[in-house]
Amino acid sequence: MKLRRTKHEGWYEIMSACVVCGQRGWCRINKDQTIVHCMRAVSDDFFDSTIGRQYRHYLDPDAAPKTKIEIEVNRAVDKKPDFHLNRVYRALTKELPLTSHHAEHLRNDRNMTDEAIKLRDYRTMPGPERYKVAKQVISRVGDQSDLLGVPGFFCNEGAYGPYWTMGGAQGLMIPFRSIRNEITGWQIRVDKPLLKLDMEGAIKGEILEEVDPDENGKRRAKCKLRIQDKTLEVILTEKDKKECFSKSGQFVFSIVLKPGNRYWWWSSGDKLNGSSIGGPLPIHLALPFPCLKLWSVGETPETMISCDEVWVTEGPIKADKAADALVKPVFGIPGAGAFSLLLEPLKQLGCKHVVFAYDADVVSTPEVEMALEQCIEFFAKNTEMTLSLAMWDISLGKGIDNLTDAGYIPQVAKILD
Numbered sequence: 001m002k003l004r005r006t007k008h009e010g011w012y013e014i015m016s017a018c019v020v021c022g023q024r025g026w027c028r029i030n031k032d033q034t035i036v037h038c039m040r041a042v043s044d045d046f047f048d049s050t051i052g053r054q055y056r057h058y059l060d061p062d063a064a065p066k067t068k069i070e071i072e073v074n075r076a077v078d079k080k081p082d083f084h085l086n087r088v089y090r091a092l093t094k095e096l097p098l099t100s101h102h103a104e105h106l107r108n109d110r111n112m113t114d115e116a117i118k119l120r121d122y123r124t125m126p127g128p129e130r131y132k133v134a135k136q137v138i139s140r141v142g143d144q145s146d147l148l149g150v151p152g153f154f155c156n157e158g159a160y161g162p163y164w165t166m167g168g169a170q171g172l173m174i175p176f177r178s179i180r181n182e183i184t185g186w187q188i189r190v191d192k193p194l195l196k197l198d199m200e201g202a203i204k205g206e207i208l209e210e211v212d213p214d215e216n217g218k219r220r221a222k223c224k225l226r227i228q229d230k231t232l233e234v235i236l237t238e239k240d241k242k243e244c245f246s247k248s249g250q251f252v253f254s255i256v257l258k259p260g261n262r263y264w265w266w267s268s269g270d271k272l273n274g275s276s277i278g279g280p281l282p283i284h285l286a287l288p289f290p291c292l293k294l295w296s297v298g299e300t301p302e303t304m305i306s307c308d309e310v311w312v313t314e315g316p317i318k319a320d321k322a323a324d325a326l327v328k329p330v331f332g333i334p335g336a337g338a339f340s341l342l343l344e345p346l347k348q349l350g351c352k353h354v355v356f357a358y359d360a361d362v363v364s365t366p367e368v369e370m371a372l373e374q375c376i377e378f379f380a381k382n383t384e385m386t387l388s389l390a391m392w393d394i395s396l397g398k399g400i401d402n403l404t405d406a407g408y409i410p411q412v413a414k415i416l417d
């Protein structure tokens with residue numbers, strides 16, 4: 001298990017797969033490996049923090065042999081305040097392009113107009129020579145120390161001394177805007193997601209390296225598997241699920257190689273003089289795109305658009321699209337458990353009615369349903385706002401953006417008055 005120290009003495013961020021949810025990033029474990037604060041596996045024992053709701057899970061201390069712990073050295077610095085991040089990120093928008101490949105994706109797959117694409121400041125994170133971009137940003141903001149504490153940037157050791165550059169995978173950059181139109185962070189929709197293994201039953205395994213794709217262009221990886229006490233190395237092909245049953249027909253294990261997460265925070269918390277995006281995590285306020293021409297940095301938008309009713313969905317592009325289709329302010333939160341981060345911004349906007357528009361499959365799994373129940377409970381306890389749920393038949397589209405693209409508007413049902 002790979003761990004990184006956090007600001008809380010005796011608590012570590014799990015950098016390898018979380019022992020509770022199996023995903024990477026954000027989940028915490030205590031020094032004795034007896035308690036996990038998981039960000040994804042919902043439980044009714046929880047607390048709210050600057051990175052969203054954390055669910056407490058107690059591990060059975062006798063159940064499994066303790067895995068070897070490696071502790072990463074943390075060489076990152078604290079994140080700077082929003083106004084500073086905005087200054088550097090605005091300079092970055094002037095130096096980064098939006099490639100035609102990414103513009104086409106937004107135009108053709110997301111049905112956005114050229115004007116919306118331009119006003120929303122989407123960008124492309126390039127492959128090589130990022131230090132050149134960092135250098136240009138420095139010349140715009142004034143001093144290289146201005147990049148310190150700005151997630152995404154970090155200082156590398158070169159043959160001629162240290163130099164500033166940028167982390168993150170290649171892909172489409174999506175800005176997160178605060179309620180005062182400050183760009184406070186970015187998510188990258190990566191062009192080529194890392195591969196991951198989905199395993200069930202009596203099998204353990206890890207990806208050693210990605211190898212050349214097969215003749216049909218399917219991605220492949222060399223993997224090390226452990227089945228009972230046997231260890232073997234095999235090459236697995238993307239989406240080619242292997243299942244094993246015993247002679248009596250009982251399920252033993254299954255394994256499949258899949259592309260991992262598409263969306264990643266642009267962050268550099270694992271780098272020298274880098275900075276993590278977390279604490280507090282940005283949330284994104286999307287307005288209908290024509291408002292962006294009038295929206296001054298530092299000002300909340302109530303004079304331009306009514307904020308009496310504000311919608312909430314998951315993910316920044318979905319929020320951007322929903323804002324255009326519904327002509328409403330729409331918050332894009334970075335995950336279904338991040339709702340507690342909305343409380344202050346909603347109050348500051350003077351919101352009276354919140355409409356939650358989560359994906360239509362929200363009630364199909366007990367865990368997601370429980371997260372939604374907790375979200376409603378949280379707002380009922382902490383605010384006077386009216387709460388509603390936007391609902392539609394999943395056959396019309398999974399997300400609110402798919403629904404409005406198909407020409408529909410969701411039904412809004414009050415859950416709390």
Ligand SMILES: [Zn+2]
Binds near residue numbers: 022039041
């Ligand atoms: Zn977890």
